[in-house]
Amino acid sequence: MSDWTRVEHFLHTDPADVGCDEAMAVLEVYAELTHADPRSARARYPGIAVHLSQCGPCAEDLAGILRALVADAADES
Amino acid sequence: MPTAGVDPAKLDPASAGWLGCLEDSAVDHEGCLARLHELMTRVARREMGRRAHQIAVSGRELDDLAVQSAGDAMLAVLAKLDQFRGESRFTTWVYKFVMLEVSAKVARHQWQHHAPGRTEVDWEVLPDRMGLGPEEHAVQRELVSEVARAVDEDLTDYQRRVFVAVLIDGVPLEAVAVGLGVSRNTVYKALFDARRKVRAALVEHGQLGQGEGRPA
Secondary structure, eight states, X not given: OOHHHHHHHHTOOOTTOXXXXXXXXXXXXXXXXXXXXXXXXXXXXXXXXXXXXXXHHHHHHHHHHHXXXXXXXXHHO | OOOOSSOGGGSOHHHHHHHXXXXXXXXXXXXXXXXXXXXXXXHHHHHHHHTHHHHTOOHHHHHHXXXXXXXXXXXXXXXXXXXXXXXXXXXXXXXXHHHHHHHHXXXXXXXXXXXXXXXXXXXXXXXXXXXXXSSOHHHHHHHHHHHHHHHHXXXXXXXXXXXXXXXXXXXXXXXXXXXXXXXXXXXXXXXXXXHHHHHHHHHHTTSSOSSSSSOO
């Protein structure tokens, strides 16, 4: 990655980003979709997908829910 | 306690079971609350353990944070039962509250122990924060100078505070939200706008192109 690309990355924003509140409102739905098929989750909620790629705290919460779902699936099997 | 705002007949059996036993009139109401608390505590402990490195806490103190997170999340779930729409399994909805509380506890701890203690901005760290290599020192100095100018002149006080805290001082975004007493979304939005303005200033002054990368 060139220095200029790093600067772009550092200052990057995406107008499709829906923000934390909108992402949090459906995070559990997005998590179940992602657990089943990540591609369909991104296709159904593109603005949420953009936000989760940009926002560390929201992505961390999603990852935590996914870990809980994986543990549930292991318990059920 | 509010009742769920969804028809149990439209839910999966496990979710319908949870909502049924959480009704105040349910025969096994107390046992249901205990099972829910046990589930949330188990999930909170696992998640807090995974995030322990973010706050350098372990042992009893870490477990206390996990148990507090589960307790606060349980209160939130019970207060908002009428907001459960049945679009996911009930337990997945519950896990979201656990994650929010774990995040809040971690952020509060980070702010208490790592809040910026100085008022002047250390622009020297900016190239490192941007991930720039050691080469092109003259270009880097120009970039840093322009970013500093844009931050000083183009941002509102609030945007400047957030930009410096998160992107220069390296304070986690949610910890900044705790420190400022605002929501995660408020800090994220301010940072979003600040980044957009600083980038626009770099484009205007020829340091960045309109598209990606180096100006033509």
